[in-house]
Amino acid sequence: MxxxxxxxxxxxxxxxxxxxxxxxxxxxxxxxxxxxxxxxxxxxxxxxxxxxxxxxxxxxxxxxxxxxxxxxxxxxxxxxxxxxxxxxxxxxxxxxxxxxxxxxxxxxxxxxxxxxxxxxxxxxxxxxxxxxxxxxxxxxxxxxxxxxTAKKPPSRRNARPGDIVVVTGVYGAMGYVAINGVEKATHKKWVVEATKRPRPFLETAIIIAGNYRGVHASIDVSDGLGYALGELSKRSNVRIVLEDKPLYYKELEEICSGSTHCLWKHILNGGEEYGVVLAIDPRLSDKIIDYMKKFRIPHKIVGRVEQGYGLVFEKEEISIDEIMRWDHFKGWVSIL
The missing domain is CATH 3.30.1330.10 (PurM-like, N-terminal domain)
Structure with a gap:
C-alpha cells in the first residue's frame, strides 16, 4: 500500500x-x-x-x-x-x-x-x-x-507622543467569523477567500529595516487589530487616538447598514490578518508611506500617539470592553 x-x-x-x-x-x-x-x-x-x-x-x-x-x-x-x-x-x-x-x-x-x-x-x-x-x-x-540590516529593530515598547499610527493590511473578515460564528461565515464567499490563506507582506520588512530610525514601534496583527493597538499602547505607556478606520472589506458596509459602531467592531476583532501596526516619527512618515505605495502594501494612517494611556476613539463609536482577543486557554477574552 x-x-x-x-x-x-x-x-x-x-x-x-x-x-x-x-x-x-x-x-x-x-x-x-x-x-x-x-x-x-x-x-x-x-x-x-x-x-x-x-x-x-x-x-x-x-x-x-x-x-x-x-x-x-x-x-x-x-x-x-x-x-x-x-x-x-x-x-x-x-x-x-x-x-x-x-x-x-x-x-x-x-x-x-x-x-x-x-x-x-x-x-x-x-x-x-x-x-x-x-x-x-x-x-x-x-x-x-x-x-x-536594522541596527535597532523596532520593539512594541517605544511608541512616542507625536508619532503617527499606520496600519497595513485589510480588516473585517476574521472579525466577521469571530462575531457571527463559523457557520454563517461559511456562506460568505468574501470571508472564505480572505481567511483561507491570509498572507503577510514581506516588503514591509524591507521598508522597516531601511527606515528603522523612523519606525519607533511595531507589532504584527495576529490576535486582532484591537489587541495589537492596545498592546502597543500598554507596552509603550502611551495613548493611541484613533481618528480613522484602517482599510476594511467593503462588504461590511452592507452588513453594518451604515453603523460605524458595527464597522469598528468587525475591524478590531478577529485575528490572523498578519498586517502590521507601526508608530512612525512624523518627520519620516512621508518617506515611509511613499515606500509603502511603491511596494503596493495596503495601508492607512489611522491615528496618532499622545501622552496618556489606552485606546481613544475620537468619536467614541465603540467601547473598549467590546474588543476581544483569542486566549488559547480561556477562549475569547476582553483586551482589558
Missing amino acids: ESRYKKLGELGEEGVLEKIISKYIHEPLPGEYLDYPDDARDILPISPRILMNIDGYSISSMKLPWRTWSDVGYVAVAGAISDQIAKGAVPRDIMVSLGLPPSMEASVVEEIYRGIDEASRDYNLRLLGGDTNSSSTPWISVAVIGYT
Whole structure:
C-alpha cells in the first residue's frame, strides 16, 4: 500500500520522516555541511543581525471548515514569519514540528507539508527540518530564523507622543467569523477567500529595516487589530487616538447598514490578518508611506500617539470592553 494511505501508527516516526517529510527539506547551500537526517543544521548568515522566533498552534483552532490541510500548513508558516516581518527582518529559514495522533492518515501529513512547501516557495524560505511527535491533540509549531540590516529593530515598547499610527493590511473578515460564528461565515464567499490563506507582506520588512530610525514601534496583527493597538499602547505607556478606520472589506458596509459602531467592531476583532501596526516619527512618515505605495502594501494612517494611556476613539463609536482577543486557554477574552 502506498505510504500516504497508511496510518501514522503503521508508518512509525522514521517512516513518516523518510517517506513524506524528507522530500520537502531543502538541501544545504554551498559552504553549509549538515543535512537531513542530522538533528541540527548549520546556516550561513546573510546579515549582521539575526532574529529568531517560534509559533505554536492547535491545529483544531486553525482548521476552519473551508481550510484544507495544506491551508493549515501554509497559514502556520505565514503566522510565524509575520512576527519577523513586523520587526524589519526578512525570514529565511524555518523548522517545523508536528504533534499528531497515530490513527491519523499519512496523507494528512503530506497535505500539511505541501502547504508548508507552497508558503516556503512564496516567501523564499528554506525548510531545514523539524520533528514529529505523537499527540492526542494535533498541533504544529514553526520556528523561524530571519535577518535584518536594522541596527535597532523596532520593539512594541517605544511608541512616542507625536508619532503617527499606520496600519497595513485589510480588516473585517476574521472579525466577521469571530462575531457571527463559523457557520454563517461559511456562506460568505468574501470571508472564505480572505481567511483561507491570509498572507503577510514581506516588503514591509524591507521598508522597516531601511527606515528603522523612523519606525519607533511595531507589532504584527495576529490576535486582532484591537489587541495589537492596545498592546502597543500598554507596552509603550502611551495613548493611541484613533481618528480613522484602517482599510476594511467593503462588504461590511452592507452588513453594518451604515453603523460605524458595527464597522469598528468587525475591524478590531478577529485575528490572523498578519498586517502590521507601526508608530512612525512624523518627520519620516512621508518617506515611509511613499515606500509603502511603491511596494503596493495596503495601508492607512489611522491615528496618532499622545501622552496618556489606552485606546481613544475620537468619536467614541465603540467601547473598549467590546474588543476581544483569542486566549488559547480561556477562549475569547476582553483586551482589558
